[in-house]
Amino acid sequence: GAVVSQHPSWVICKSGTSVKIECRSLDFQATTMFWYRQFPKQSLMLMATSNEGSKATYEQGVEKDKFLINHASLTLSTLTVTSAHPEDSSFYICSARVRGGVNEQFFGPGTRLTEL
């Protein structure tokens, strides 16, 4: 099946600093990638949809200036959490959509962000 990687797998950052998370589709081209966050014992919440070569579409309540998304190529999307605060500590997961068929999405392994 299609493989999606994320880097880093975990990160600890100081309050006020920025963190960049990479999401790569390793063996397919993904025109659309998605960013989710997940709090403990809760389901995934869609943050934004990232389309290659265009601006991301953010879900209601997600600050676009805080969560910067760049989808510069068909295999790479990045999420930058700016000026991290304790409430940003979470599990961030990306997925990449395979075009056609049943519109399947393949998820990355996730990135655990902890703000000190």
Next chain:
Amino acid sequence: KNQVEQSPQSLIILEGKNCTLQCNYTVSPFSNLRWYKQDTGRGPVSLTIMTFSENTKSNGRYTATLDADTKQSSLHITASQLSDSASYICVVTRDSSYKLIFGSGTRLLVRP
């Protein structure tokens, strides 16, 4: 309102036993239903995907069923193993939409 509900919220079974997880949805118009397995601290991994016309689909010891009339699905796990301990998430998509509608998941613990 488009919703996906799962039951039970959590389940503990002994290794080697079978179990069935339930998923009810009110999503319309329906496109497909997926079951994912999510290990702690990992991203979800797809187990099955079913469209409207499919009633059952298997993936090894995992068998999913779909009743599109009653809008219900189940995931049956046969001869459970310790590695089956995870959260199982039911996800439904609407026709002409790429967005996934997630259930809250069932946390399964398999004990030796």
